[in-house]
Amino acid sequence: MYSFEPSEEQKMLIDAVNRYAVNDMRPAAHDAEESGLFQSKLIDKGWEMGVLQASIPETYGGFGDRSVVTGVLAAESMAWGDLAGCMAVMTPGLFTLPILLAGTEAQKKEYLPPVVEGTWQPNTAALLEPIFDFDANDMATTAEVDGEEYILNGEKTYVPFASEAKAMIVYAKLDGKTKGFILPAGTPGVEIPSERQKLMGLNALPFYSVKLNGVRLPQSHGLPGEFEPVLDASRVALASMAVGVAKAAFEYSRDYAKDRDVFGMKVAQKQSIAFMLAEMAIEIESMRLLTWEAAWMLDTGKPDASKLAYLAQTGSADMVMMVTDRAVQILGGHGYIREHPVELFMRNGRGFTAFTGLAMV
Amino acid sequence: MIEFEVPEKIAGVMNVIETVAVNMMRPVARYFDEHEHEIPWDYINFMQTATKAMGGGGTSMAAGSSNREGPRLAYQRLAYMVEGLSWGDAGLYLCMPGGMLGSAAVAAAGNDEQKERFLKRFKGDTPVFDAMCMTEPQAGSDTSAIRATAVLDKASNEWILNGEKIFVTSGHKALLDSQGFIVVWATIDPSAGRTGMRSFVVEAGTPGVQVTKLEHKLGIRASDTVSILLQDCRVPFTNILGSPTVETSTKGFKGAMATFDATRPIVAAQAIGLARATLELLKEMLVENGITIRYGLPRQKLTSIEKDVMDMEIQLRTAWLLVIKAVWMMDNGKPNSLESSMCKVRAGDVVTKITQKAVEIMGPLGYSRDYLLEKWFRDAKISDIYEGTGQINRLVVARQILGYRSKDLS
Numbered sequence: 001m002y003s004f005e006p007s008e009e010q011k012m013l014i015d016a017v018n019r020y021a022v023n024d025m026r027p028a029a030h031d032a033e034e035s036g037l038f039q040s041k042l043i044d045k046g047w048e049m050g051v052l053q054a055s056i057p058e059t060y061g062g063f064g065d066r067s068v069v070t071g072v073l074a075a076e077s078m079a080w081g082d083l084a085g086c087m088a089v090m091t092p093g094l095f096t097l098p099i100l101l102a103g104t105e106a107q108k109k110e111y112l113p114p115v116v117e118g119t120w121q122p123n124t125a126a127l128l129e130p131i132f133d134f135d136a137n138d139m140a141t142t143a144e145v146d147g148e149e150y151i152l153n154g155e156k157t158y159v160p161f162a163s164e165a166k167a168m169i170v171y172a173k174l175d176g177k178t179k180g181f182i183l184p185a186g187t188p189g190v191e192i193p194s195e196r197q198k199l200m201g202l203n204a205l206p207f208y209s210v211k212l213n214g215v216r217l218p219q220s221h222g223l224p225g226e227f228e229p230v231l232d233a234s235r236v237a238l239a240s241m242a243v244g245v246a247k248a249a250f251e252y253s254r255d256y257a258k259d260r261d262v263f264g265m266k267v268a269q270k271q272s273i274a275f276m277l278a279e280m281a282i283e284i285e286s287m288r289l290l291t292w293e294a295a296w297m298l299d300t301g302k303p304d305a306s307k308l309a310y311l312a313q314t315g316s317a318d319m320v321m322m323v324t325d326r327a328v329q330i331l332g333g334h335g336y337i338r339e340h341p342v343e344l345f346m347r348n349g350r351g352f353t354a355f356t357g358l359a360m361v
Numbered sequence: 362m363i364e365f366e367v368p369e370k371i372a373g374v375m376n377v378i379e380t381v382a383v384n385m386m387r388p389v390a391r392y393f394d395e396h397e398h399e400i401p402w403d404y405i406n407f408m409q410t411a412t413k414a415m416g417g418g419g420t421s422m423a424a425g426s427s428n429r430e431g432p433r434l435a436y437q438r439l440a441y442m443v444e445g446l447s448w449g450d451a452g453l454y455l456c457m458p459g460g461m462l463g464s465a466a467v468a469a470a471g472n473d474e475q476k477e478r479f480l481k482r483f484k485g486d487t488p489v490f491d492a493m494c495m496t497e498p499q500a501g502s503d504t505s506a507i508r509a510t511a512v513l514d515k516a517s518n519e520w521i522l523n524g525e526k527i528f529v530t531s532g533h534k535a536l537l538d539s540q541g542f543i544v545v546w547a548t549i550d551p552s553a554g555r556t557g558m559r560s561f562v563v564e565a566g567t568p569g570v571q572v573t574k575l576e577h578k579l580g581i582r583a584s585d586t587v588s589i590l591l592q593d594c595r596v597p598f599t600n601i602l603g604s605p606t607v608e609t610s611t612k613g614f615k616g617a618m619a620t621f622d623a624t625r626p627i628v629a630a631q632a633i634g635l636a637r638a639t640l641e642l643l644k645e646m647l648v649e650n651g652i653t654i655r656y657g658l659p660r661q662k663l664t665s666i667e668k669d670v671m672d673m674e675i676q677l678r679t680a681w682l683l684v685i686k687a688v689w690m691m692d693n694g695k696p697n698s699l700e701s702s703m704c705k706v707r708a709g710d711v712v713t714k715i716t717q718k719a720v721e722i723m724g725p726l727g728y729s730r731d732y733l734l735e736k737w738f739r740d741a742k743i744s745d746i747y748e749g750t751g752q753i754n755r756l757v758v759a760r761q762i763l764g765y766r767s768k769d770l771s
Contacts, residue, residue: 278706
């Protein structure tokens with residue numbers, strides 16, 4: 001059967017996330033972006049909602065089974081509040097979800113409970129590399145087997161909270177395939193420059209590069225499972241966050257257009273603007289449904305799930321650029337001023353084609 | 362609980378529809394494109410027998426008026442069937458016997474007696490057609506500018522209809538080739554604007570109604586599009602759909618407009634079927650030419666054709682999901698004006714873009730009448746025009762998202 005109605009449980013979660021997004025994230029977003037810092041209580045409060053914990057089974061310290069559909073619903077609402085804040089709250093998931101999806105029983109038992117049961121802590125993951133046509137399935141970072149150990153070499157970029165992280169997942173190519181490796185802080189050969197990486201958006205998120213110079217890890221640190229489910233988790237997460245950002249931009253520009261006078265009427269009463277808004281709404285709804293379907297296919301193990309997750313990510317990245325650009329345009333000169341959030345939505349929106357691995361559900 | 366599983370009952374029907382599309386539609390699609398105004402009786406008679414065997418009224422636009430037990434799937438089922446038949450051929454699909462837009466109007470605005478009187482004719486053994494007469498030479502999307510009149514003759518208790526209607530889909534088959542009916546939009550009070558607008562059922566054989574012209578079209582040539590002249594055409598008082606008195610509100614007009622909430626997703630489904638046919642054929646032709654589409658690569662590594670095809674897939678799937686959501690809302694009794702117009706906009710955009718791009722990508726093969734791509738490009742354009750142009754539907758969407766009425770945004 002078809003249904004477009006979230007379950008009662010999902011509705012409760014979405015309500016809670018929406019309240020957090022409206023009351024906590026949105027008011028803090030501007031200052032966090034300008035100062036490059038989050039207030040730690042903001043992240044703690046987001047963590048306490050338990051979005052991530054709900055996706056980890058009780059055996060490993062969580063309180064539920066992973067539902068990708070629930071994940072994308074929550075991620076969309078949180079990204080509507082603030083993309084950087086959303087990614088910060090969900091950063092520990094970059095560590096736990098790959099272990100859940102590709103780790104051994106022993107790895108799950110050892111690494112998941114301390115992260116899931118405690119307060120928010122910056123466990124993270126290093127996937128992206130500093131090249132223009134980065135391909136998560138064909139990366140430059142390598143892992144080689146040397147006796148009982150792996151030796152990792154390469155350079156990673158955009159690793160959130162890398163300098164504070166107690167542990168991270170590092171992705172490298174092993175025998176032609178991408179695999180994840182658990183890298184504890186302080187491992188010899190790991191170099192994390194103290195200076196934060198600066199991007200066009202997401203200023204509040206502390207990003208670092210991570211260099212791996214002959215890093216030796218015991219074999220028990222390799223995640224044996226396939227990489228594809230991990231990549232899928234990132235694709236639908238980013239697709240849903242793009243929808244959230246786009247929705248925020250759409251609503252702000254719609255409300256502005258209804259409020260602002262021009263030639264004796266409201267801006268929104270001009271068809272040129274009204275049609276832009278109508279198309280934005282249609283694009284957003286289109287990609288929301290595709291993202292939901294991809295998430296549902298992942299939950300139910302449909303054969304084409306990965307392909308659809310890829311298309312959802314690609315399509316949402318285009319959609320959020322189109323929508324956020326139009327939102328800035330509708331505000332005209334005011335859209336270009338940082339007092340209004342639409343320019344931030346646009347800067348964040350542009351990044352979705354480069355964010356692979358920065359979020360997972 | 363969010364779900365995207367095709368209901369089993371629908372999946373079963375779709376196998377039958379695909380067989381029909383492959384065997385009864387595709388082989389004659391080109392012939393009826395090149396022999397405009399010939400009626401595809403073999404196909405029509407086959408469909409009459411087939412739909413009766415399947416329980417009858419399967420593709421009836423009046424689907425939602427039945428009250429069966431269990432989960433309501435009528436509109437979802439209809440959307441799937443229309444999509445599947447249009448995948449076979451968009452023009453032939455429109456020649457489907459049974460209730461179409463006229464019946465949808467009866468189902469939406471008629472009373473029980475009218476539903477019984479007008480809709481039962483579709484349950485017989487011979488093919489019967491209906492049609493909707495809205496557009497006039499001077500009034501297309503602006504339906505409130507309709508000039509056709511309906512005057513009540515109190516002596517005989519009949520409505521006297523006068524006016525000229527154009528662009529009537531299947532009007533010839535409804536009036537001249539079967540014992541069908543047309544639904545005519547006319548004003549019962551020309552000074553009342555929208556509040557005076559009503560629809561009337563005119564049955565085949567009624568004196569004073571005449572088919573005056575068969576149009577020659579860009580595409581969907583298997584389907585007849587006619588002009589209809591009403592000259593002192595008398596119909597019984599009880600053939601009016603909705604209230605016979607002019608009220609101060611536009612309730613009657615809005616009620617009639619609500620028909621579109623049901624029909625727009627179905628017309629959108631037609632666009633999707635054609636778009637899917639196009640994309641499938643394009644992908645087959647690309648494979649024959651040694652081109653495979655590599656999913657999962659970063660976009661910087663994709664070829665232009667790969668990007669185009671992936672974009673077409675995204676467009677097609679999202680447009681279909683919008684349609685499904687709109688009909689799911691119909692089936693579940695949720696107001697869907699916004700969603701029905703959204704899916705119509707998207708489907709009209711998507712089918713025109715996909716067919717344009719497919720012809721472009723296949724170069725000289727795409728433009729050739731040896732293949733169906735060029736036909737589908739011509740067939741596609743109507744989906745962005747009828748049942749509300751893309752622009753009218755954008756206006757409907759815009760009003761809804763802005764909380765505006767027509768006086769606020771026109």
